[in-house]
Each structure stands twice: as C-alpha cells, then as structure tokens.
Amino acid sequence: MMWANTLVLALREIRxxxxxxxxxxxxxxxxxxxxxxxxTLGNGATASVSKQISSLGSxxxxxxxxxxxxxxxxxxxxxxxxxxxxxxxTQITGVGRAAPISTTSLTAISSARNWKTSVxxxxxxxxxxxxxxxxDGRTFTDLETRxxxxxxxxxxxxxxxxxxxxxxxxSDLRLQSxxxxxxxxxxxxxxxxxxNDQDDFILVPITTLxxxxxxxxxxxxxxxxxxxxxxTDVIKGRIEHLMRERRHLGEGEDNNFSVIDTKQLSDxxxxxxxxxxLLLGAVAAVSLLVGGIGIMNIMLVSVTExxxxxxxxxxxxxxxxxxxxxxxxxxxVLSAVGGLVxxxxxxxxxxxxxSLMGLPYSFDVQINILAFAFSAAIGIVFGYTxxxxxxxxxxxxxxxxx
Numbered sequence: 001m002m003w004a005n006t007l008v009l010a011l012r013e014i015r016x017x018x019x020x021x022x023x024x025x026x027x028x029x030x031x032x033x034x035x036x037x038x039x040t041l042g043n044g045a046t047a048s049v050s051k052q053i054s055s056l057g058s059x060x061x062x063x064x065x066x067x068x069x070x071x072x073x074x075x076x077x078x079x080x081x082x083x084x085x086x087x088x089x090t091q092i093t094g095v096g097r098a099a100p101i102s103t104t105s106l107t108a109i110s111s112a113r114n115w116k117t118s119v120x121x122x123x124x125x126x127x128x129x130x131x132x133x134x135x136d137g138r139t140f141t142d143l144e145t146r147x148x149x150x151x152x153x154x155x156x157x158x159x160x161x162x163x164x165x166x167x168x169x170x171s172d173l174r175l176q177s178x179x180x181x182x183x184x185x186x187x188x189x190x191x192x193x194x195x196n197d198q199d200d201f202i203l204v205p206i207t208t209l210x211x212x213x214x215x216x217x218x219x220x221x222x223x224x225x226x227x228x229x230x231x232t233d234v235i236k237g238r239i240e241h242l243m244r245e246r247r248h249l250g251e252g253e254d255n256n257f258s259v260i261d262t263k264q265l266s267d268x269x270x271x272x273x274x275x276x277x278l279l280l281g282a283v284a285a286v287s288l289l290v291g292g293i294g295i296m297n298i299m300l301v302s303v304t305e306x307x308x309x310x311x312x313x314x315x316x317x318x319x320x321x322x323x324x325x326x327x328x329x330x331x332x333v334l335s336a337v338g339g340l341v342x343x344x345x346x347x348x349x350x351x352x353x354x355s356l357m358g359l360p361y362s363f364d365v366q367i368n369i370l371a372f373a374f375s376a377a378i379g380i381v382f383g384y385t386x387x388x389x390x391x392x393x394x395x396x397x398x399x400x401x402x
Contacts, residue, residue, distance in 0.1 A: 017302075024298045025338035027291025028378065032342025032371045033349060034284035039367045040350040042277025044359035059096075059226035060129065061236055062260040063088070063243065077256040079218035084246055088222060092238045094230030099125040100219040102209055108158060108202060109174040115161040118201040119175060121209030122223075129225045136167045137184025140205055148207035152180040156188035157199040173202075178212045180204060191358075232261045288374060291338065292382035295331055299386035302330075324387045331383020332376055339375030343368055 015021075066077040082100060089098040102121045107114050124139050126132070140151050152173060159167065172179045189198040210217055224239070226232045236259050243257050347363070354361035 020298060021334060024294055025291075025334050025341070027287065027294045028335050028338030028375050029291075029342040029345060031285065031288030031291045032339050032375050033345040034287055035281050036343060036346035036364075036367055036371050037349045037353070038280040038284050039277055040346070040361070040364055041353060041357070041359060042273060042280060043364055044354050044357075044361060046273040046277070047360050047362065048358075059228075059230075059232055060262040061224040061226065061232060061239065062258075062262065063222040063224065063239060064258045064260070065220070066256060067254070067258055078247070079220065080222060080257075081217060081219060084243070085219065085222050087242060087246060088224060088239060092235060092242060094227050094235045094238075096225040096227040097125040097129050098225075099123055099129045099223045100206055100221075101126065101223060102206055102214060102218065102220045104209065104213055106176045106213070108162060109176075110162040110171075113162050115158055117155075117158050119209065119213070120201055120203050121206035122203060123206060126203065126223065129223045132189075133187045134184040135187045137169050137182070139184060145205040145207055148205060148211050150178060150180040150208055150212070151183045151205065153184040153186060153203040154182055155186050155199040155201045155203075157197050158202055159185055175202070175204075175213075180208070232263050236261050285374075288378055291375075292335070292378035295334055295379060296382040296386060299327060299331055299383055300389070302327075302386070327387030328380065328383050331387065332379035335379030335383075336372070336376045339372045342375065343372060346371075 063080070065079055080100070085098050085100045089095055099122050104119055105116065106119045107116045108119075120126075123145050124142065127134070127139055134153060137153070139153060140149065144151055152175070154162075154173070162173070167185050169182060169184070171182055173182050186199065186203075191197055206219070224235070226235050239259050240255065243259075244255065247256060249255065346368075351361055353359075
C-alpha cells in the first residue's frame with residue numbers, strides 16, 4: 001500500500017510540472033535511443049559482412065600473385081600456370097576443387113545495346129567453389145573448356161543492361177573481338193562487402209579467354225574449396241609450402257604470392273565491426289550520464305521548491321525513509337519512462353537507417369533490456385542524493401522556508 005501511495009504522489013508531482021519533466025527525460029531518451037540504434041546498426045553491419053563473405057563460397061581459400069600489402073619492388077610477381085592449379089588439386093590433402101580464374105574488362109554488345117563489364121575465364125568448378133548457381137540454362141562442360149568453345153554464362157546485372165527482363169538463351173553475345181553463345185544466366189548475389197556489384201560479370205571457359213583475348217596461358221588467381229572436416233588454416237599452410245617449392249623461393253625469401261582464407265577474413269572483419277560497435281555504443285552511452293546529471297539537477301531544484309511541503313509531511317508524522325522513497329520513485333519514473341520512449345525511438349530509427357544503408361535489421365533483445373535497465377539505474381544513482389537531502393531536512397527549519 002505504501003508503494004502504491006508513493007507512486008501516486010510521484011506521478012502527481014511529475015504531471016504538475018509536465019514540461020519540466022519532459023525536458024528532464026529528454027537526455028535519457030536521446031541516450032537510450034543512441035546506444036540501441038548504434039549497437040543495432042553495428043550488429044547489422046557485422047551480419048552483412050559475414051553474409052557477403054560467405055556468399056563467396058564455403059571453406060574458400062584464394063591464392064593470388066604478389067603480397068596484398070605490396071612486395072616493395074617494381075617487378076610484377078609471376079602469374080600462375082595450369083600446372084600450379086593441377087598440383088594444388090592433386091598434391092594437397094583436403095582440397096576439394098581448385099578453379100583457375102583470369103579476368104579482364106571488355107565491352108559486351110547485343111543488338112543496339114552495349115555494356116562494359118568484367119569477363120572472367122574459369123572452369124566449371126568455379127561455380128561450385130564460388131557458390132554460384134545458374135538460374136536459367138546450364139554451365140559449360142569440361143569438353144567445352146578444353147576445346148575453348150565460345151560459350152558464356154551472363155551475370156544478372158549484365159542481363160538487365162543488355163536484355164532487360166528477357167533471358168535469351170542460345171543467342172549470341174559479342175565480347176569486343178569475338179562472339180559467344182549464351183548458355184545460362186546466374187542468380188543475383190548483389191553487392192560484395194567492398195561495395196562491388198558481384199553480378200556485373202560474364203563467365204567464359206578460361207581457355208577461350210586465353211586464346212581469344214589475353215593471348216597467353218597466365219592465371220590471375222586460384223579459388224580453392226576445402227573438403228568438409230579439413231581445417232582451412234592447415235590447408236593454407238600446405239598450399240604456401242607447395243607454392244614456395246614450385247616458385248623456387250629460398251629460405252630467406254619472401255613469398256611472391258598470397259594465400260587468403262576467407263573464414264579468417266570474415267572473423268577479422270566481424271571482430272573489427274564488433275569493436276567499432278562497442279566504441280560507438282560507449283560514446284553514445286555518455287549522453288545517458290548527461291541525462292542522469294540532468295535528473296539530479298532537476299530533483300535538487302524540486303527539493304528546494306518543495307522544502308515547506310516536505311517539512312509539513314515530516315511534521316505530521318511522515319518517516320524520513322518515506323520522503324526518501326518518494327523522491328527516489330520520481331527519479332526512477334522519469335528515467336524509466338525516458339528509457340521506454342528511447343527504445344521506441346531507437347526501433348524506428350534502426351529500421352529506417354537499416355533500410356537506407358542496405359543493412360539487415362535484427363531486434364536485439366539483450367541490448368534493449370540492458371539499455372532500459374541502465375536508464376532505470378541512472379534514476380536510482382542520480383536520484384539518491386536529492387532524495388537523501390529531502391529526507392534529512394529538519395522539519396522546523398523546513399516549515400520556516402519561504
């Protein structure tokens with residue numbers, strides 16, 4: 001019963017100074033909304049990075065010429081050859097498939113339309129290693145790859161630019177100096193984690209690209225899928241050892257190639273986004289402390305304004321702890337209501353910003369509960385000093401206060 005009466009008195013006092021109460025809650029509202037929104041967007045960014053990297057392929061290892069941070073020399077690192085790909089596929093335990101790739105930029109022409117795009121040469125294994133699926137048509141066969149047939153599979157962005165909503169299987173597509181027959185269209189993947197459009201490319205047999213365009217047998221990179229049950233870091237080490245042998249690198253020489261494990265890359269990027277999310281959340285949490293200071297300030301003003309009222313209550317028999325409880329409840333109600341409003345505002349902001357930024361939205365129960373609990377705790381911590389001051393007033397002195 002005492003708690004009910006205390007709550008009623010607290011609500012009545014808040015309602016009596018409604019505008020001041022709303023302005024006091026504003027700091028808590030902004031703080032809670034900022035923290036929850038930042039963390040939600042950060043979680044969405046982490047999920048987006050993980051999803052986009054996993055779309056490259058499961059258990060994927062990429063071998064490229066040169067070091068990612070540069071070798072510090074003016075000479076270009078040697079490219080790979082088909083013999084290197086065959087050695088990786090046959091000599092390293094745990095390798096499922098190895099797909100060579102060579103990429104160049106060409107203009108695709110169909111009727112009156114043209115589109116400059118990336119043309120990738122590879123084998124049929126490329127689709128399985130890179131997690132691509134053909135929506136319409138088929139992939140090319142090993143026989144077509146060995147013979148260097150002029151066939152191609154078109155990415156979704158290229159299809160839209162050249163054919164609109166149509167999918168003209170069997171028609172010819174001109175790639176600058178030669179024509180190829182369209183045998184399939186890829187399912188769309190969207191943008192990669194670096195912002196590149198993954199659907200803006202055309203896949204042809206690597207031998208076709210080498211004979212018709214590049215004029216050499218160089219391979220720009222090798223995509224490797226690890227078999228289930230084999231650790232990618234172990235396979236990565238074996239690949240590095242094999243390639244050093246094949247490239248005749250001495251014990252003290254640096255690698256002139258890179259071996260990238262996309263699982264490790266995903267973990268690194270996800271860890272980075274999580275750290276940034278925590279930092280942003282911590283910065284936003286400062287506004288919660290500012291809101292708490294605002295509550296303390298207003299409650300101290302309220303104690304001064306209501307000194308005579310407090311003196312009357314104490315004089316007619318109210319206990320000091322009852323006065324303490326009333327002011328504590330007022331502070332907690334202000335901060336808790338501000339927290340609830342902040343959560344609603346955060347949900348609206350998170351949904352809107354996630355849609356605008358192209359990030360997945362996921363309601364995080366834990367951060368919402370934590371933010372609300374923290375806002376209520378702010379009321380307790382910063383409301384205690386004004387409440388204690390009110391409870392310790394001398395009734396005689398308080399009754400004399402004007």
